[in-house]
Amino acid sequence: EVQLVESGGGLGQPGGSLRLSCAASGFTFSNYAMKWVRQTPGTGLESVSYISGSGSTEYYADSVKGRFTISRDNAKNSLYLRMNSLRVEDTAIYYCARDWNGALDHWGQGTQVTVSS
Amino acid sequence: DIQMTQSPSTLSASVGDRVTITCRASQSISSWLAWYQQKPGKAPKLLIYMASSLESGVPSRFSGSGSGTEFTLTISSLQPDDFATYYCQQYNSYLYNFGPGTKVDIK
Numbered sequence: 001e002v003q004l005v006e007s008g009g010g011l012g013q014p015g016g017s018l019r020l021s022c023a024a025s026g027f028t029f030s031n032y033a034m035k036w037v038r039q040t041p042g043t044g045l046e047s048v049s050y051i052s053g054s055g056s057t058e059y060y061a062d063s064v065k066g067r068f069t070i071s072r073d074n075a076k077n078s079l080y081l082r083m084n085s086l087r088v089e090d091t092a093i094y095y096c097a098r099d100w101n102g103a104l105d106h107w108g109q110g111t112q113v114t115v116s117s
Numbered sequence: 118d119i120q121m122t123q124s125p126s127t128l129s130a131s132v133g134d135r136v137t138i139t140c141r142a143s144q145s146i147s148s149w150l151a152w153y154q155q156k157p158g159k160a161p162k163l164l165i166y167m168a169s170s171l172e173s174g175v176p177s178r179f180s181g182s183g184s185g186t187e188f189t190l191t192i193s194s195l196q197p198d199d200f201a202t203y204y205c206q207q208y209n210s211y212l213y214n215f216g217p218g219t220k221v222d223i224k
Contacts, residue, residue: 035213040222045161045204045215059211095160102208103151107160 002026004096006011009111012086016115022079022096030054030074033099038063039110040090046092049081050099064090086115111115119143119207123216136192139218140205144187145185149209152181152190156201164203165190181191195221 008020020036035045036048047069058070069082078098091114097104120163130136140150148216153161168188178193180199192199199216200223205216 044217045206047213047215050213061212074199097160100166102149102213103166103172104153104161104164104206104213105163105166107162110160 004098004108006094006096006108006111009094009113012083012090012113012115014088014117016086016088018083018086018113019090019114020081020083020094020096020111022081023095024077024079024098027098029072029077034072034079035097035099035104036070036073036079037095037097037104037107038090038113039095040092043092050077062113083113087109088115091115118212119146119210119214121205121207121214121216122223123203123219125219126217127220127223129221131224132195132197134195136195136199136221137222138190138203138205140188140190140216142186142188142207142209145217146209149207150162150186151183151206151208152179153200153204153206155200155204175208180197185212192210192221 003025005023012018033052035050049071055072067085071080083103093110095110096108122141125138150168152165155161164175169181179190202218202220204218
């Protein structure tokens with residue numbers, strides 16, 4: 001059974017940093033691209049970042065470019081999102097999702113990130 | 118950037134109704150479109166990919182159609198478990214934009 005479990009969310013200060021993790025199981029992790037998607041009541045679902053299966057290709061939404069870094073450790077079946085220079089508008093539920101040729105076929109349960117002083 | 122719109126934003130329907138949701142892309146995305154269902158407090162669930170292919174395990178009352186810039190999700194006979202919010206998502210470009218969602222609630 002495919003499972004994705006996020007962790008690392010919580011309260012962050014404006015200008016501060018957080019690191020999200022996503023532990024994957026039940027499939028050959030290195031065979032799949034992965035994405036981080038966030039959701040807020042006001043802005044709906046937003047694709048934040050993408051990483052290819054090998055880790056050689058990354059993409060970022062303009063709203064996080066230069067502040068967030070996606071990475072993966074295929075030996076540990078883990079996906080990460082390093083979030084620097086946090087802003088209040090980064091407050092959201094963050095999901096990791098498995099990318100199956102563009103469609104996101106499995107999602108984690110989400111982790112809440114709140115940016116506030 | 119490819120922008121996605123959905124209509125209606127809210128839809129009130131009864132059990133047994135046929136329901137249709139429309140999704141439009143700001144430029145052609147061929148058939149690179151997915152539909153998701155989301156219930157409160159849960160992650161989105163993939164229903165349809167490649168505009169019209171049903172994800173494994175999804176009931177056959179769900180169907181998708183369209184190509185280019187206009188797409189539809191149809192629920193042939195609405196069931197109590199189907200009251201939820203539905204999102205379309207394009208994957209023609211790496212930004213993978215989502216539509217704003219359509220909430221299906223009980224009439």
